[in-house]
Amino acid sequence: MTLAEFFSCSLLAFGAPLAMFALTIANDPVRIIIMIAAAFAWLLSFLVSSLVWFTVVPLRSHLAFGMVFAVIIQEAFRYGTYRLLRKTEAGLKEISENHNLSSNKMEMAYVSGLGFGTMSGAFALVNVLADSVGPGTLGLYSGTEFFFVTSAAMTLCMILLNTFWSIIFFSGLDDKNYLKVTWVIGSHFLVSGLSLLNRNQWYAATILPSYLVLLATAVIAFRSAGGTTKGLMQTLAARS
Amino acid sequence: MNGAVGVVQMISNISDAAWLVNNATAGPYMAVVNTALFLDVIDLFMFMPNNVAGILVYQNGTARPKTFSQESTCPNEVSSDPVSQCPSSSGMSWNMGGTGLLRRNIPFPIFYLPQTRIEEIDKINNCFQRYNLDRANQNGKPLCSIQLKSRIVSLFRCFCLNTMHAHYPERYNLDRAYQNGRPLCSIQLKSFMFAAVNSEVCLRRSTTSALLTPTKVCDPLGDQNVYFSLFPRGKEILKNKPITLVTARIDTASLFDGLAPGAASSVVGMVTLLMSAVTLTKMMPVSDSHLYDSNVVWNLFNGETFDYIGSQRVAYEMKFGSWPSFAPLDSSDVKLHIELGQIGGSLNLYSENTSWPLYAYAADSYTPVTEFLNEMLMNAKQFNMTLLPVFTKNLPPSSLHSFRRILKNETENGELPEVLLVDYKDTFTNSYYESVFDDADNIGFVYRNISVGPDGQFVPTSDLLANGTMREWDVQVKISRLATALALTMYQRVAGKPYAADIAASAHLADEMLYCFLRSQACRLLLAADYATSAVEVPTASAPPLYVGVAALSNTPAIFAGHLLVLLAGTQLSLNKTACDSLDKPGFSYYWLRGWNHTGVCMQTTMNFTQAVSPAFLLQDYDMSSGMYSTWTESVWAAMWARVFVSGGGGGARVAACAGAAATLAAALLTYWLSKHADVLFKQPADSIVNDAASGRKNKFRRAARIGRVQRTALLKRANLKRY
Numbered sequence: 001m002t003l004a005e006f007f008s009c010s011l012l013a014f015g016a017p018l019a020m021f022a023l024t025i026a027n028d029p030v031r032i033i034i035m036i037a038a039a040f041a042w043l044l045s046f047l048v049s050s051l052v053w054f055t056v057v058p059l060r061s062h063l064a065f066g067m068v069f070a071v072i073i074q075e076a077f078r079y080g081t082y083r084l085l086r087k088t089e090a091g092l093k094e095i096s097e098n099h100n101l102s103s104n105k106m107e108m109a110y111v112s113g114l115g116f117g118t119m120s121g122a123f124a125l126v127n128v129l130a131d132s133v134g135p136g137t138l139g140l141y142s143g144t145e146f147f148f149v150t151s152a153a154m155t156l157c158m159i160l161l162n163t164f165w166s167i168i169f170f171s172g173l174d175d176k177n178y179l180k181v182t183w184v185i186g187s188h189f190l191v192s193g194l195s196l197l198n199r200n201q202w203y204a205a206t207i208l209p210s211y212l213v214l215l216a217t218a219v220i221a222f223r224s225a226g227g228t229t230k231g232l233m234q235t236l237a238a239r240s
Numbered sequence: 241m242n243g244a245v246g247v248v249q250m251i252s253n254i255s256d257a258a259w260l261v262n263n264a265t266a267g268p269y270m271a272v273v274n275t276a277l278f279l280d281v282i283d284l285f286m287f288m289p290n291n292v293a294g295i296l297v298y299q300n301g302t303a304r305p306k307t308f309s310q311e312s313t314c315p316n317e318v319s320s321d322p323v324s325q326c327p328s329s330s331g332m333s334w335n336m337g338g339t340g341l342l343r344r345n346i347p348f349p350i351f352y353l354p355q356t357r358i359e360e361i362d363k364i365n366n367c368f369q370r371y372n373l374d375r376a377n378q379n380g381k382p383l384c385s386i387q388l389k390s391r392i393v394s395l396f397r398c399f400c401l402n403t404m405h406a407h408y409p410e411r412y413n414l415d416r417a418y419q420n421g422r423p424l425c426s427i428q429l430k431s432f433m434f435a436a437v438n439s440e441v442c443l444r445r446s447t448t449s450a451l452l453t454p455t456k457v458c459d460p461l462g463d464q465n466v467y468f469s470l471f472p473r474g475k476e477i478l479k480n481k482p483i484t485l486v487t488a489r490i491d492t493a494s495l496f497d498g499l500a501p502g503a504a505s506s507v508v509g510m511v512t513l514l515m516s517a518v519t520l521t522k523m524m525p526v527s528d529s530h531l532y533d534s535n536v537v538w539n540l541f542n543g544e545t546f547d548y549i550g551s552q553r554v555a556y557e558m559k560f561g562s563w564p565s566f567a568p569l570d571s572s573d574v575k576l577h578i579e580l581g582q583i584g585g586s587l588n589l590y591s592e593n594t595s596w597p598l599y600a601y602a603a604d605s606y607t608p609v610t611e612f613l614n615e616m617l618m619n620a621k622q623f624n625m626t627l628l629p630v631f632t633k634n635l636p637p638s639s640l641h642s643f644r645r646i647l648k649n650e651t652e653n654g655e656l657p658e659v660l661l662v663d664y665k666d667t668f669t670n671s672y673y674e675s676v677f678d679d680a681d682n683i684g685f686v687y688r689n690i691s692v693g694p695d696g697q698f699v700p701t702s703d704l705l706a707n708g709t710m711r712e713w714d715v716q717v718k719i720s721r722l723a724t725a726l727a728l729t730m731y732q733r734v735a736g737k738p739y740a741a742d743i744a745a746s747a748h749l750a751d752e753m754l755y756c757f758l759r760s761q762a763c764r765l766l767l768a769a770d771y772a773t774s775a776v777e778v779p780t781a782s783a784p785p786l787y788v789g790v791a792a793l794s795n796t797p798a799i800f801a802g803h804l805l806v807l808l809a810g811t812q813l814s815l816n817k818t819a820c821d822s823l824d825k826p827g828f829s830y831y832w833l834r835g836w837n838h839t840g841v842c843m844q845t846t847m848n849f850t851q852a853v854s855p856a857f858l859l860q861d862y863d864m865s866s867g868m869y870s871t872w873t874e875s876v877w878a879a880m881w882a883r884v885f886v887s888g889g890g891g892g893a894r895v896a897a898c899a900g901a902a903a904t905l906a907a908a909l910l911t912y913w914l915s916k917h918a919d920v921l922f923k924q925p926a927d928s929i930v931n932d933a934a935s936g937r938k939n940k941f942r943r944a945a946r947i948g949r950v951q952r953t954a955l956l957k958r959a960n961l962k963r964y
Contacts, residue, residue: 008896015904023911106922149896156903226922235917 006132009152013125017118017159024110030096031111038081038115038166045077046070046123064196071188074120075169078184081112082170105174106167106225113166117159125155150203154195157210161191164214164221171224183220187213243430244349246270246293248368248884257281261288268293270427272364275677276305282339289347294429296882298353298361299676307337307671310495311545315637315673318867319547321644323603323633332666334636335673341495342674349429351882352496352676364884367425429882434458436875440864443857443873458873462791462853464798465550466490466540468517468805469846470734471529472827473537473567481535483573484733486726487551487639488513488580489544490797491788494676497880500787501679503758504584504670506544507786508683508719511753513538513580514804515723519745520730521809526846532734534575538805541639542798542852543788545674547870550852551639555646556869557855564850567827571650576608576733581638581662583722585670587683587715594712598722600629601636601660603644608657612729619728623721628665636662679783680758685715687755690748692764696808696836698746705747716750723750749808756800758783769803772817772832772840790874791853802847806831810845817842 025031049070059065085108128151165184172180191213194206247266251257251273260269261284270293273281278297285292313333314326327333341350353360434457436442442458471481488509492502501507517538524532543549557563558571583598590596600616602609613629620627635641640658647656663669672678688709690699701720704710710717723745731739756763761779770777779796789795810831813820820842823830828844835841856862856869864871914921 005893005896008893008900010900012896012900012903015900016907019904019908020911023908024915146892146895149892149899152896153899228921231921235920 003133005148006129009125009129009132009148012149012152013121013155013159014118016156017114017121020114020163021118025114028096030092031107034085034092034108034111035115035118037084038112039119041077041081041084041112042074042116042119045074046120048077049073063199064193067192067196068189071185071192075185075188078116078166078169079173081116081166082109082173085109085112085170106171109167109170110163110225113163114159116166117162120162121155121159124158125151128152146203147201150198150207153207154198154210157207157214158191161187161210161214161217164217167221168217168224180220180224183217187217243428243432243881244268244270244294245426245428248272248364248425248427250365250368251277251281253277254280254284257284261285261291264291266424267291270294270296270429272296272298272361272368272427274298274300275308276300276303279305279307279337279339282341285348286341286344286346292348294349294351294427296351296353296361296364296427296429298358299355300358300361301355304672304677308675308677309335309338309671309673310341311335311338311493311674312340312343313338315545316547316641319552319645319870320637320641321633321635323644324635324641326634328634328666330666334668336667337671338673342493349431350495351429351431351880352499354499354676364425364427367884367886425884425886427882427884429880430878431880432878433875434877436873438864439871439873442875456876458875459790459792460853460857461543461546461788461870461872461874462549462851462857463491463542463788463795464802464849465542465554465852466798466802466805467564467848467850468538468802468809469567470517470520470524470536470538470730471526471532472846473535473569474827481533482575483569484534484536484730485539485574485577486513486516486536486580486730487539487541487577489550489639490540490542490786490801491545491550492678492786493545493674494678494787496676498785498787499676500674500785501676501682501758501783502674502786503678503680503683503685504587504672505582505674505678507754507757508584508587508715509580509582510540510801511750511757512583512719512723512726513540514753514801514808515720515745515749516726516730517805518749518808519723519727519743522743523727523731523739523741524734526811526844534734536730536734537569540798540801542795543854543870543872544639546788546872547854548639548642549788549854549870549872551642552646552869553852553855554850555642558643559646559650564848566848571647575657576612577640577643577656577658578612578726579638579640579658579660580726581636581660582668582670582673583661583663584683585668585673586663587718589669590713591684592713594624596625596718596722597663598625598627599662599665600627601662602629602631602658603633603635603640604655604657605631606655606657609659612659612733615732616725616729619725619732620722623725625718625721625725627661630665635660636664638662680754683715685754685758687759688716688748688751689755690751692748692752692836694836696768698748698752701744701747710747710751714747716747716754719750719754720745720747753804756804757786757797761796761800765804765807766800768834768836768838769800769807770834772834772838776834776838788852791851791857798849798852802849803831803833805847806843806845807833807835810843810847813842813844815842816840 021035025035049066052069052073053060053066056065089108128148132148165188168180169184172178172184191210194209197206246268247270249256249260249264249269249271251260251271254277257271257273257280260267260271268291271281271285273295275297278295282295285295313335314320315335315338317326320326434442436445436458439458439460443460446456446458448455473481489506490510492500492505492507494500494502517536520536539554541548541550541554544551554563557565558569558574561568561570563569581601586596598620600613602613613627617627635644638660640660643658644656670678670682672682690704690709692698699709701710701717705712705717727745728739752763752765756765760781761784762781766779767776784796784800786797787795813823813830815823817832817840820830820832823842823844825844828846829848831843831845833841833843854870854872856864856871862869862871
C-alpha cells in the first residue's frame with residue numbers, strides 16, 4: 001500500500017512538470033541548459049537561505065523566520081537569473097540551433113521558471129517521499145494519511161507557481177511594471193505563509209487558497225506572455 | 241530484509257483465528273494471541289499460513305496455560321535408542337502437550353512478550369481498538385461535522401473520506417467486514433536469518449568465501465560438558481579404578497531467544513547432581529582416595545536438548561577410549577551409569593505435601609542396577625521418599641539413549657547397566673517442558689535468602705526445619721534430601737559399607753543454587769565462585785538462559801556449574817595467587833577464585849571441562865543425512881525488533897494517483913494546445929515575441945517561415961535595449 005503512495009505522490013507532484021518538460025524543453029539543448037542553470041540558481045538560493053538559518057541560532061526552531069528569508073533570497077536569485085539570461089541572450093542565440101531563441105523572451109522566462117520550480121519541488125518533497133515508501137504511514141496517535149497527498153499537491157502548486165512567477169517577474173522587469181514584481185513577491189509570501197498552516201493539519205485551508213493564487217497567477221502570466229482573451233476565443237473558435 | 245508486516249488482529253477466541261485464516265480480506269495479519277490460547281490456534285495458523293504474517297504471543301496475568309511446550313511430543317525421537325518407542329503401544333507420548341514448533345519449519349515469525357512487558361500489548365490493543373477515536377480527539381473536531389466554525393475543513397475532510405468509503409468508521413480493525421482499503425493498525429516483526437537452508441548447505445556456504453570476504457551463515461550448536469571425579473584420575477595415575485558415572489543435563493531450550501529457564505526440565509536435576517557431588521566429597525575427602533577401590537565420575541551434559549549433543553560426544557569419544565582427554569576411560573570401566581533426568585515436574589503437584597514420588601527407569605535388571613536400586617530405595621526411605629523401579633526398554637528421553645546407541649556393541653556382552661531417575665511414569669509431569677514457563681514458579685521455588693557463614697558454612701537442613709525457616713515440603717528440602725540419598729548410595733558403592741557419620745546436603749545450599757540458576761546470576765554463590773579479578777563484575781540480576789548456544793562462544797551455565805563444583809567440592813589450599821597458578825599436580829587443576837571473603841582462595845579440584853560439540857562436526861566425511869549424530873546448527877541472525885504503526889488504507893494513495901494522472905494529462909494537453917496555437921494566442925507586442933511553449937517538430941517548419949520576422953524583432957529588441 002505504501003509503495004503505491006510513493007508512486008502516486010511522485011506522479012502528482014512531478015507528472016505535470018515532466019509533461020511540460022517533455023513537450024516544450026526536452027528537444028532543445030539550449031533550453032535544457034537554461035533550465036538547469038535556473039535549477040542551479042535555486043540551489044544556490046537555498047544554500048544561502050540555509051546559511052542564514054544556520055547562523056541565526058536562536059531562531060532556528062522558528063519555521064516562519066527561515067521562510068521569510070528563503071522567500072526573499074529566492075526572489076533575489078530570480079532577479080539574478082533574469083539579469084544573467086538577459087546578458088547571455090545574444091550568446092545563447094549564437095549557439096542555438098534554430099536561432100529562434102531570441103524570439104521568445106518569455107519563453108526563456110518560462111524555461112527558467114520551470115527549472116527553478118522543479119528544483120524547489122524536488123527539495124520540498126524528496127524527504128517526504130522517502131518516508132512514504134513505508135512500511136507504515138502516519139496516524140498511530142495523530143496525523144492523517146492525507147499528509148503525503150497534501151505535500152505532493154502543494155509541491156505541484158509551488159512548481160507551477162514558480163514557472164508562472166518567473167514569466168510575470170521577467171515581463172514585469174522588461175516593462176518596468178513593478179506591480180507585476182510586487183504580485184510575484186507578495187503571492188510568494190502569501191502561499192508560503194499559508195503552508196505554515198499545514199502543521200495544524202488545516203490542509204484545505206492551505207491547498208484551496210494556494211490553488212486560487214495559482215489560478216490568478218496563471219492568468220496574469222498568460223497575459224504577461226502576450227495572451228489575450230480575443231486570441232483565446234479565436235483559437236477556440238478555430239478548433240470547433 | 242524488511243521483516244514481516246501485518247495488520248493487527250487480537251485473537252480472543254478460536255473463531256477469531258478461524259476468521260483470520262478463512263475470511264479476512266485485508267491480510268496478511270499479525271495475530272496477537274495470549275499464551276492460554278496459543279496452543280489452540282497455532283495448528284490452524286500453521287496449517288493455513290497464507291494470511292498470517294506473524295504471531296505475537298503474550299503472557300497476560302499470572303494465570304498460566306494448562307500446557308505450553310514447543311518441544312515435540314517425543315523429544316529427541318530420532319536420536320533415541322531404536323528399541324524405545326514413542327508414542328508407546330498404549331498411545332502415551334512423553335510430552336503430550338508439545339506442539340513441536342521447535343522442530344518444525346515455521347513460515348512466519350513468532351515473538352513473545354512476557355508479563356513484564358504487558359504495557360506493549362496494551363499499546364497495541366489501544367491502537368487496535370481505539371486509535372481512531374483518539375485521532376478524532378486530537379484533531380479537536382468531530383468528523384463530518386456541520387458546525388459552522390470549522391465548516392470548510394470538515395467538509396473537505398468529509399469529501400476526501402467519502403470518495404473512499406461511505407462512512408468514517410469509529411474502529412477500523414474491529415469492523416471486520418470493511419477492513420479493506422482502510423488505515424489499519426499493523427505490526428512489523430523483524431527476525432532476519434541468513435540464508436542457512438539446512439546444516440549441510442550452510443556449513444558448505446560458511447566454508448566458501450566470496451571475493452575474499454569470508455561469509456558465515458551458521459555455526460554448529462555446542463558448548464562444554466562439566467566433568468568432576470570424586471578422586472583424581474589421569475594418565476599419570478596408573479591404576480584407574482572402576483567408575484560409577486552420574487550424569488545430568490545443563491541445557492534446555494525455548495522457542496524464544498534469551499528465555500530458556502528450564503527449571504523442571506534441567507535445573508532441578510543439575511542442582512541435585514551438584515549437591516550430591518559436593519556432599520559425597522565431604523563424606524570421602526580426596527586425601528582418603530587410597531582407601532577405596534572405585535571412583536565416581538559426575539558429569540553434566542550440555543546441548544542435550546538438540547539430539548543429545550553433549551552425551552553423544554562423550555559416548556563417541558568413550559567408544560575410542562579418548563574421553564576425557566586428560567584421563568581416558570574405557571566403556572568397560574563404567575560399572576554403572578546413573579542419569580538424573582527430568583525430576584522437577586511433579587514438585588508443584590506435591591507442593592504442601594512431603595511426598596515426592598520418583599521413578600527409576602532401567603532397561604535391564606543387571607546386578608549393579610538392582611544393587612543400586614535396593615540401596616537407593618533404602619536411603620530414600622529414611623527421608624520418606626518413594627522410588628519405584630520401572631523395567632522397560634522404553635526409556636524416557638535422556639542421555640542414556642546416546643550411550644545405548646553408540647556403545648551398544650562396545651562393552652562385553654553388550655551390557656550397559658544404566659538407571660534413569662525421573663519423577664514421572666509414561667508421560668511428563670512437567671507440562672511446560674522446555675518452555676518459557678518452566679521457571680522458578682513451575683517448581684514452586686521461593687528464595688529464603690539466608691546469609692551464608694564466613695567460610696561458606698551452610699545451615700543444616702535439620703536446623704532450618706527446626707526453626708521454621710523451611711518446611712518439609714519445600715523444594716529446597718526435597719532436593720537436598722534426594723542429593724543426600726544419592727550421595728549415601730554412592731558412598732555405599734565406593735566404600736562397600738553404609739555411611740555412619742552425619743554429613744548431609746543442606747537445603748540452604750539448594751536455596752542458593754536454585755536462586756543462582758532460576759532467579760539471578762548476581763548471587764552469593766556465583767560471586768564467590770568467580771575468578772578473583774581486581775574488578776568485580778556483577779552480572780545482570782536475571783536468570784541465565786540455559787539454551788546451549790553456538791559452539792564458538794562458551795555459554796555461562798556450564799561455567800557456573802563447573803565453578804560451583806570447584807568452590808564447593810574442591811580442596812582449599814592456603815597459597816597465594818602466584819603459588820596457586822604454578823601448581824601442577826597430576827589429576828588436579830587449580831583455580832584462583834574469589835572465595836567467600838572475596839579475598840581470593842586457591843582451590844584444588846578434579847573438575848574439568850570437555851567439549852560438547854557433536855561428533856558430526858569432527859568427522860571429515862560425515863553424511864549429514866545419516867541421522868547418526870546431532871547436526872544442529874544455528875543460523876547467523878540479525879538483531880530482532882518489532883514495531884507497531886498504522887498502515888495507510890490506500891485512500892491517500894488513490895487520491896494522489898487520480899489527481900496526479902489528471903494533473904499530468906491536463907498539463908500535457910494544455911501545453912500541447914498552447915504550443916500549437918502559440919501564434920494566435922500570444923499576439924506579440926511590438927517589442928517582444930512571446931512564445932510560451934513551443935518547439936515541437938511540427939512547429940519547426942512553420943518557424944522556418946517566420947524566421948525573417950524573428951530576426952527583425954531581434955534587431956528591434958536590441959534597439960530597445962539601447963534605448964534603455
